[in-house]
Amino acid sequence: MEGASDRQDTSVYADIETIRLPFLDDYPLYIGLFSHLKNATFLRKQLLEGNQDFEYALIDATSILSVKHVLAAAFRAINDMLHGRLRSRNVHSEIVYSLGANNNITDAFRHFGILDSTTALLVIKVGRASSDAAVTHDSVSAHLRANVEGQLLPFNDENIVGLSDMAKIRKLYKITSADAAGKGGKKKGARADGATNGVKAALDGGGKGGPLTAQEERVEMEAVILGTMAMKGS
Amino acid sequence: MTSHSLPAPFSNASSAAPALLTQGAEALVYKTVFLSADTPCALKYRPPKTWRHPILDRRLTKQRLLSEARTLTKCRREGVKCPGVLGADWDAGWIALEWIEGYTIRKCLDKFLHGLEAEDIASTNKEAENKDSEEAQKRSELWDLMARVGRAVGRLHEIGVVHGDLTTSNLMLRPPQSLREGAFDAEPGAAPSNDGPEDLSGDVVLIDFGLAIQLVQDEDRAVDLYVLERAFSSTHPTAEPLFKEVLRVYGESYKGAKVVLRRLEEVRMRGRKKSMIG
Numbered sequence: 001m002e003g004a005s006d007r008q009d010t011s012v013y014a015d016i017e018t019i020r021l022p023f024l025d026d027y028p029l030y031i032g033l034f035s036h037l038k039n040a041t042f043l044r045k046q047l048l049e050g051n052q053d054f055e056y057a058l059i060d061a062t063s064i065l066s067v068k069h070v071l072a073a074a075f076r077a078i079n080d081m082l083h084g085r086l087r088s089r090n091v092h093s094e095i096v097y098s099l100g101a102n103n104n105i106t107d108a109f110r111h112f113g114i115l116d117s118t119t120a121l122l123v124i125k126v127g128r129a130s131s132d133a134a135v136t137h138d139s140v141s142a143h144l145r146a147n148v149e150g151q152l153l154p155f156n157d158e159n160i161v162g163l164s165d166m167a168k169i170r171k172l173y174k175i176t177s178a179d180a181a182g183k184g185g186k187k188k189g190a191r192a193d194g195a196t197n198g199v200k201a202a203l204d205g206g207g208k209g210g211p212l213t214a215q216e217e218r219v220e221m222e223a224v225i226l227g228t229m230a231m232k233g234s
Numbered sequence: 235m236t237s238h239s240l241p242a243p244f245s246n247a248s249s250a251a252p253a254l255l256t257q258g259a260e261a262l263v264y265k266t267v268f269l270s271a272d273t274p275c276a277l278k279y280r281p282p283k284t285w286r287h288p289i290l291d292r293r294l295t296k297q298r299l300l301s302e303a304r305t306l307t308k309c310r311r312e313g314v315k316c317p318g319v320l321g322a323d324w325d326a327g328w329i330a331l332e333w334i335e336g337y338t339i340r341k342c343l344d345k346f347l348h349g350l351e352a353e354d355i356a357s358t359n360k361e362a363e364n365k366d367s368e369e370a371q372k373r374s375e376l377w378d379l380m381a382r383v384g385r386a387v388g389r390l391h392e393i394g395v396v397h398g399d400l401t402t403s404n405l406m407l408r409p410p411q412s413l414r415e416g417a418f419d420a421e422p423g424a425a426p427s428n429d430g431p432e433d434l435s436g437d438v439v440l441i442d443f444g445l446a447i448q449l450v451q452d453e454d455r456a457v458d459l460y461v462l463e464r465a466f467s468s469t470h471p472t473a474e475p476l477f478k479e480v481l482r483v484y485g486e487s488y489k490g491a492k493v494v495l496r497r498l499e500e501v502r503m504r505g506r507k508k509s510m511i512g
Contacts, residue, residue: 223318
């Protein structure tokens with residue numbers, strides 16, 4: 001590992017992640033998480049022009065809460081594709097649409113899709129294990145490394161948390177602290193701005209009182225977000 | 235209902251088949267994983283009812299599935315402890331729910347009431363000092379658990395939801411994360427020990443919202459409590475004083491709870507059904 005210790009660039013070690021969702025393992029997901037993105041405008045242009053080589057879900061990573069948030073959107077999109085229920089052009093745009101809190105496709109792309117100003121990017125490619133041998137981990141990896149100007153990070157909760165804009169995510173899914181200000185019917189109006197804390201757990205006797213830790217808050221937000229996404233279109 | 239095959243994609247043979255846990259009148263509940271191999275989930279599947287007209291059947295399935303999903307998500311938004319919704323497909327009839335690790339309150343009562351006499355349970359702490367400390371410990375843990383049950387139900391009712399099937403089997407004790415690690419997490423999918431928890435610490439979590447309704451009145455809330463009371467007294471006759479503690483804490487848990495408790499007395503007099511029809 002000569003010279004490895006003094007390298008700053010973790011992308012040397014990071015790789016495009018291959019994830020197989022349980023029950024949908026015929027559709028492997030190739031996922032890349034990039035920080036310090038420099039060519040959002042170029043990537044977005046390829047998307048708008050319908051360049052077939054850039055058939056990806058291109059997501060602004062600041063709108064993403066966790067790994068499961070992403071996987072839930074992918075599951076929904078692939079499952080809807082298999083049932084002939086896509087609301088958008090293809091499974092990749094459907095992943096972006098699936099992230100949205102309501103049925104408005106334009107809103108979903110504005111809130112979760114890549115924008116010219118995007119500097120943190122999550123890229124997903126849905127493969128086809130059985131028939132589509134052209135799309136492989138290596139082909140996706142090579143294409144993204146050649147075309148995305150940014151720093152590739154391992155796709156995990158720690159790195160996602162480092163990029164997410166919690167205030168924005170709360171707003172997108174209408175999660176406010178006033179929604180669950182605690183017990184006793186006390187609606188704490190002063191907290192309604194949601195400035196510091198998001199979802200609050202009921203102050204159950206068995207748990208500790210007081211505000212949630214950042215980690216606990218993310219768990220609560222994830223539950224609300226996944227539920228919201230699951231019921232979309234009903 | 236006899237054997238049912240799960241809808242796609244859960245019928246996919248390349249993944250481990252979900253294990254059937256319970257079969258109710260409306261739905262089958264399986265244990266499986268969702269989104270990742272280390273995320274256990276309860277998969278609730280409402281198979282088509284062949285005796286119903288297909289259009290009506292689809293509409294009812296969708297309605298009931300979505301009602302459950304909406305209520306659960308509302309509860310999580312408001313900080314009520316219950317399973318989160320991980321995914322759903324109302325056309326196919328399934329909903330994937332967060333797996334709640336732990337023990338039913340029924341199981342906890344079974345274990346902790348065992349060996350305790352009715353008068354032991356009711357006795358105050360002062361008298362308890364003469365008793366051996368292990369029993370005193372058990373008793374105080376039980377009383378504390380009852381307070382948590384009262385608060386959990388109170389919080390649910392406060393946000394305008396009634397459960398509709400509030401039994402001691404639909405209330406879970408989820409041990410603190412620190413105790414769950416090792417006990418369950420070492421082997422995802424491993425059943426918790428059959429003899430119940432070692433102690434009664436943890437959160438009270440409500441499960442099975444299949445019959446839950448929103449926009450409720452005090453009458454509905456009172457009936458919820460009445461059903462729970464009957465569940466207590468029928469399976470744990472010695473637990474009557476404990477249920478009083480549930481109601482006491484419930485009464486203090488939100489504005490309006492006292493009115494519901496008064497309503498409960500009326501419901502007790504006449505039984506669960508308000509109208510004499512049906």
